[in-house]
Amino acid sequence: MTPERRLRGFFMAASKILDSPTSVGTVVPQTARFTEPLPLRSGAVLRDYELVYETYGELNADHSNAVLVCHALNASHHVAGVYADDPGNVGWWDNMIGPGKPLDTSRFFVIGVNNLGGCHGSTGPLSINPDTGSPWGGDFPVITVEDWVDAQARLADQLGINRFAAVMGGSLGAMQALAWSIRYPKRLQHSIVIACAPNLSAQNIAFNEVARQAIITDPDFNDGHYQVKGATPKRGLRVARMVGHITYLSDDEMANKFGRQLKHGKLNYTFETEFEIESYLRHQGNKFADHFDANTYLRITKVLDYFDPALEHGGDLTQALHNVTAGVLVVSFTTDWRFSPERSREIVHALLDNRVRVTYAEIDAPHGHDAFLLDDPRYHRLVAAYFERVHREIAS
Amino acid sequence: MIARNGTQRPDYAAIAQSVQRGAHVLDLGCGDGTLLKYLQQSRGVTGYGVDIDDGNVLACVKNGVNVIQSDLERGLSEFEDNSFDFVVLSQTLQAMRNTERIMREMLRVGRAGIVTFPNFGYWKNRLQVLRGRMPISENLPFEWFNTPNIHLCTVTDFERFCAERGIRIVARTVLTGGRPLTSLPNLLGELAVYHFAG
DSSP states (O other): OOHHHHHHHHHHHHHHHHHOTTSOOBOOOEEEEEOSOEEOTTSOEESSEEEEEEEESOOOTTSOOEEEEEOOSSOOSOOSSBBTTBTTOOOTTTTTEETTSSEETTTOEEEEEOOTTOSSSSSSTTSBOTTTSSBOGGGSOOOOHHHHHHHHHHHHHHTTOSSBSEEEEETHHHHHHHHHHHHOGGGBSEEEEESOOSSOOHHHHHHHHHHHHHHHTSTTOGGGTHHHHTOOOHHHHHHHHHHHHHHHSOHHHHHHHTTTOBSSSSOOSSSSOOBHHHHHHHHHHHHHHHHSOHHHHHHHHHHHHHOOTTGGGTTOHHHHTTTOOSEEEEEEETTOSSSOHHHHHHHHHHHHHTTOOEEEEEEOOSSGGGGGGSOOHHHHHHHHHHHHHHHHHHHO | OOOOOSSOOHHHHHHHHHSOTTOEEEEETOTTSHHHHHHHHHHOOEEEEEEOOHHHHHHHHHTTOOEEEOOGGGOOTTSOTTOEEEEEEESOGGGOSOHHHHHHHHHHHEEEEEEEEEBTTSHHHHHHHHTTSOOOOSSSOSOTTTOOOOOOBOHHHHHHHHHHTTOEEEEEEEEETTEEOOSOHHHHOSEEEEEEEO
8 A cells, every 4th residue: 555545544534533423533632740749559659740641521510420441551541532633543442432432421521541650641661750860761660550540549639530430441451440449449439340350360470471571681671771772672562562462362363364374375484474463463563662662561561460459368359349339340251361251250259249239241252352442232232231320320 | 041021020029028128139040130120129129130141131231230141050159158138040940951050059149049930730731731732821932842941840849859859948929810829739820939948
């Protein structure tokens, strides 16, 4: 495809979204500044920090219709809509959020926020360390889900939201939604926990460790201070993303999409890309390495590894969820082997033991972990019906 | 499982009579959640429905009923021992592959169980069998070849099943045309409602 044709396609896609009655349309990110120091789980303290966020819909008079959408590994505050100066950049959960969509912005005031340690504008390794005047780089503290949730709670304070109608997320985003219900039980009415796990399995940590080692052993990594050296560990980041991508798809989905298809129609007996799957992974790796920060990636994989609310209760998840008062919707996908339905059922079991108002749905979808981001009518109908219920509750 | 969606079924009132106010209830094979919604409104109960069907799970969410999507044939491993006051299995027993297991599971997770099922010994059913046909009625609406009901039984069969396994029957209501009967339940009863305990 010529660049002109690609550009035209890109604008046509964007104008389609802008014209669509179910898009939130053009959005503008905002920045919130916090000067009260934030103590982190690691013992470190962030003296001051910024969070970049977007909002869609209108906050109602009694501030009861706010929904916080938490992002997963590689996403950002750009959850829905497009940017005026970058109309091809569609929010990562645009199929879920908008007027008339499952999370209906004509009813709810929706907030997307880039988490601490991120690389999309919130304070993170790319930001300037006030103590040194140089970018934090490898010195940026290691963070946890709980730190993120604490920072989000301060953003809620600034926006005048005492209690969320719901906090929602998929994958690592779902861990935040669950942590909200544990940490701030009175500050949310519902928690929507999609494709989640109560902690990572050894296999999951292992994948993350491969990803981290790929980055750390890249000669351009320089202990995380690559920015000041003018180099980026792109090779490592690329491999890290390739490993990740394998785990987001199911075996069947990969077989359907790529099978053993060849890129050039025949075997060439070289180490160039021969199979379509190789080409796909390299493309995903390259795309990612061009826009994502390696230090952020390292930290976010750690955020995943550390999440384990049962840990401080001797491994007893029921005890960990003892304070939950929110209604909880738990959704899993049958072919998700990274965060399998069995792991979601552990959460459900612990919520049932605590007599929490929990609903659990297991969606029979072929797409693996990625299913939570895709259009699946059964999944979207369910989330829509749940938000209908949330809406009825706040209206009464 | 028998179609049980949307309408108020005759066994609901009988079930509600056994369920004390404010009880914690698990409704197995809950369909669209009509029974739980009814029990929530009439008896102030809390609890959950369990169903395997996507459409029923969605309908429960729309009905404001908490539902857990799960296959009853795999047991009730999500639920702890004695975590419910009542476990209800309404017009589903006869469709279960492993009847004995679900009865034991009901008594494991609940302090008491309530089952309802169409009485195969009902005289109209017997008459159809005598005429040489498998019975079809309001409570047994399927043909022999498409029925999900693989373990039909009579009132006498069920009571014998319970006696042999040390399951104590606390109360029995047998209904015909929605009204309770007092005599000849196995012959005149269309629908049986049993409240039992371990």
